Amino acid sequence: MPQDLPLTVKDAAAALRAGSVSSVQLTEGFLNRISLLNESLGAFVAVCGESALKAAEAADWDFAAGVDRGLLQGIPLAVKDIIATEDAPTTANSRVLDPEWGKGVDAPVVARLRAAGTVVLGKSTTSEFAIGLPDPDKGFLIPRNPWNLDHTPAGSSSGTGIAVSAGLALGGLGTDTGGSVRGPAAHNGHTGLKVTFGRVPKNGVAPLGYTLDSVGPMARSAYDCAAMLEVMAGYDPGDVSAAQVLVPKYAVMLTGDVEGLRIGVPKEYFGEGLDPEIRGAIDGVLAGLKMVGCVVKPVSLPHTKYAIPTYYVIATAEASSNLSRFDGVRFGLRAEEAKTLSEMYRKTRDEGFGAEVKRRILLGTYALSAGYYDAYYRKAQQVRTLLTRDFLAAFAEVDVLVAPVTPTPAFKLGEKTDDPVQMYLEDIYSVAASLAGICGASVPCGTTKDGLPIGVQVMGKHFDEATMLRVAQAVEKGQMST
Numbered sequence: 001m002p003q004d005l006p007l008t009v010k011d012a013a014a015a016l017r018a019g020s021v022s023s024v025q026l027t028e029g030f031l032n033r034i035s036l037l038n039e040s041l042g043a044f045v046a047v048c049g050e051s052a053l054k055a056a057e058a059a060d061w062d063f064a065a066g067v068d069r070g071l072l073q074g075i076p077l078a079v080k081d082i083i084a085t086e087d088a089p090t091t092a093n094s095r096v097l098d099p100e101w102g103k104g105v106d107a108p109v110v111a112r113l114r115a116a117g118t119v120v121l122g123k124s125t126t127s128e129f130a131i132g133l134p135d136p137d138k139g140f141l142i143p144r145n146p147w148n149l150d151h152t153p154a155g156s157s158s159g160t161g162i163a164v165s166a167g168l169a170l171g172g173l174g175t176d177t178g179g180s181v182r183g184p185a186a187h188n189g190h191t192g193l194k195v196t197f198g199r200v201p202k203n204g205v206a207p208l209g210y211t212l213d214s215v216g217p218m219a220r221s222a223y224d225c226a227a228m229l230e231v232m233a234g235y236d237p238g239d240v241s242a243a244q245v246l247v248p249k250y251a252v253m254l255t256g257d258v259e260g261l262r263i264g265v266p267k268e269y270f271g272e273g274l275d276p277e278i279r280g281a282i283d284g285v286l287a288g289l290k291m292v293g294c295v296v297k298p299v300s301l302p303h304t305k306y307a308i309p310t311y312y313v314i315a316t317a318e319a320s321s322n323l324s325r326f327d328g329v330r331f332g333l334r335a336e337e338a339k340t341l342s343e344m345y346r347k348t349r350d351e352g353f354g355a356e357v358k359r360r361i362l363l364g365t366y367a368l369s370a371g372y373y374d375a376y377y378r379k380a381q382q383v384r385t386l387l388t389r390d391f392l393a394a395f396a397e398v399d400v401l402v403a404p405v406t407p408t409p410a411f412k413l414g415e416k417t418d419d420p421v422q423m424y425l426e427d428i429y430s431v432a433a434s435l436a437g438i439c440g441a442s443v444p445c446g447t448t449k450d451g452l453p454i455g456v457q458v459m460g461k462h463f464d465e466a467t468m469l470r471v472a473q474a475v476e477k478g479q480m481s482t
Helices: 009-018 024-039 049-065 108-115 158-166 181-189 222-232 278-289 302-324 340-353 355-368 373-395 420-425 431-436 465-479
Strands: 044-045 074-079 119-122 171-176 191-194 215-220 260-267 295-299 400-404 438-447 453-460
Touching: 009 024, 009 049, 009 119, 009 373, 024 044, 024 049, 024 074, 024 119, 044 158, 049 119, 074 158, 108 119, 108 171, 108 222, 119 158, 158 171, 158 181, 171 191, 171 222, 181 191, 181 215, 181 302, 181 438, 181 453, 191 222, 191 465, 215 222, 222 438, 222 465, 260 278, 278 295, 278 400, 278 438, 278 453, 278 465, 302 355, 302 373, 302 431, 340 355, 355 373, 373 431, 400 465, 438 465, 453 465
Parallel strands: 074 119, 074 171, 260 295, 260 400
Antiparallel strands: 044 119, 171 215, 191 215, 191 438, 400 453, 438 453
C-alpha cells in the first residue's frame, strides 16, 4: 500500500471528501496489503475483495453525487468472525458450525455500518467461539502480534486488532466478553472500546456469555472509535438486551477539554503481579492528566479480588448454555456413524469443539447442575452485584477510572497455553467492568524496553462513553506530545 494513504478514519474521511483519494483506491490499497501480510500475521480468515470493491465504488458514486452518509462513508473495515456478514460465512473458528452459517445475512451492527457507506474488507480471526485458541490443523492461521511475531496479539478479537495495528484496515469490529477488545488493543498498540452492556445490539453475533457480551469498535484513535460508535449504537427491537438510550454525537463531543474531570485510581488494580513497566507508563498517564487540569484521586473497589472467580463461573455457565444448541440435531456439524442419540451428541461435540471450549462447557455445566447451582452460579451473581455497587460508589466520587488493561505486556506465543489458570489471570483487570456492564477503553500509553505496546484502561459510567472517550483522547494527545 502506498505510504501516503491515510491510516486513520479521520484522515481518510478528510481525504475522501477532498478528492485526494477515492474509496476504490483506498480499498485496493488495503486489499493489496492484506495479500502481502496476512499469511504471516493471521489477521483475516476470509477476504471479501469483490464485494468490498463494489461497496467502494458505490461510496465513490455517492461522493460524486453529493450524497453524504457521514464520517464512515467509503471507509474500509474488518469484522470479527463471530459477527454475521452477508458476503462471507461466519465460522467462529469452529468445526461445529455449518460452513455456510451466517452467509447472506448481516448482523444489525454490520447493516448499520453498510448503510453509513463503509466497506467490509473481510472476516477477521477469532478464537473458537471467542474462547478457544485458533487451531492450525483446522486450516486457520495463527494470529501474531505485528510488533513482534513471536508474541501473542491477545484476546479473541486479535484478528481485528492485528488488522488495525498493521495497517490492513482503518478500523473494525470486535466483541468483548471479559476483555477481548481491550486486551488486543493494548497488546497491538491501538484504541478499543468495550461499550456499556446494551449500547450496541448483538443479535447476529454468535453468543458466548449473553449477559457479558458487547460489540465494540477498534481503531487507531479515540476519534475513530467515536465515529464508529455513533453508527453502531442504538436500540434494536430484535435484541432483548439493547437499551433504549439516546446515542450522542460522540465525535463532536471530543472537544479536547478535560479540565476539572475527576480521575479515580483504584488501588486494587496496582498491587502484586503488575508489570513495573506498565505501572510506570500509567503513572506517566496520570501525571499528564494532572497537567491538563484533571483531578486525580485514589478510590477503592473492595470486591475486585473476587472478579476473576466470579467471571469464570458466570461466563462458563453462559457458554455452556449458549453452546448447547450445537448438538448435531438442528444445524451445524453432525457426527457420522453414531448409533444412538446420546452417542451423536457426544461425538458431534467431541469432533466439533476444541479443548478450551470443551473445558468451559464442562465447568459451566457443573456450575449450573442441581447440586451446585446455589453454591456457584447463584453466589457468583450475588458477588457480581457487589462488584457493580463498588463501581457505582466510585463513580459517585469520580468521572472515570484509570487502571491497567493487562498485568503484563504481550507474552510469547505458546508461553501460557498449558496453564489455563495463568491464561485466565490475563483478564484480571478487565473482567470486573464486564460484570458490572460499564464502558471501558484501552488506549496506547507507551512501549516496553523490548518495543511491545502498553495500554491503559479508562473506565466510565454506564452509557457515559462520551466522557470516557474525552479522557482517552487526552491520553493519546499526551503520548503524542512526549
